[in-house]
Amino acid sequence: MKLEPQVTGNIGMYYACYMLSRMGWNVMPTARNARGIDIIAYNKTGTEFIGVQVKTLTKRNPVPLGTSLEKVMGDYWLIINNVSAEPVSFVLVPEEVKSLAHRGEKDGRVSFWLQPSAYDTPDFKEAWHRIGFGHGAS
Template sequence: MPTVRNARGADLYAASEDEVRVLPIQSKALSKRHPVPLGGSLDTLRSQWWVITINANSDLPTCFVMSLSEVKAAARRGENAAGKVSYWLQPRDYDQPEYRNAWHRLGES
């Protein structure tokens, strides 16, 4: 179930067949294998699961399933000349075999 565009928090929710378990998921769709922007603070990241999709506009998208703790641990920090801080994930940090199309991980929580 997708959420409203640009809503804070999760972009979609996945539910078990019996609807007992509901998982909030943050989704990031990229047209190519680019860095994933995370914003100005890691403290504002909420969803326990993240799905990063590369080649999202193609016939062969690839998804990477990561936990929030993995996203935070892999996040890079940068600061521009004006002192504005930003965080992102480099492609080599999310494009790992253990995350690639690892939908089974969602059932592990």
């Protein structure tokens, strides 16, 4: 079954919310049509906040980053693929996304992509520990 892009995005975002909640974070998805941060999470004492961008894919594909890397923001980036079967997650920070981005140019138009070989590595795969736990003070 082919999923609509919005449904695919929702699966990834809510999966990320589920995983972060299991780690002790209080999680709030942002407005779905807003650009930028997809999830805001805070610890139980309200002393630590994180902003998360989520990119969701149905399979192991390149992640489109747009025409500029200025939109790469937040504290963490989650790439979640294979969402229609068994989700696989990759946890990166924005600096890693920017440094690993591939710059493409076609017909004079520039675009940036994160290739699977760049994000699908043991350092990032299921590396939820990189985010830390949302319980207690930081």
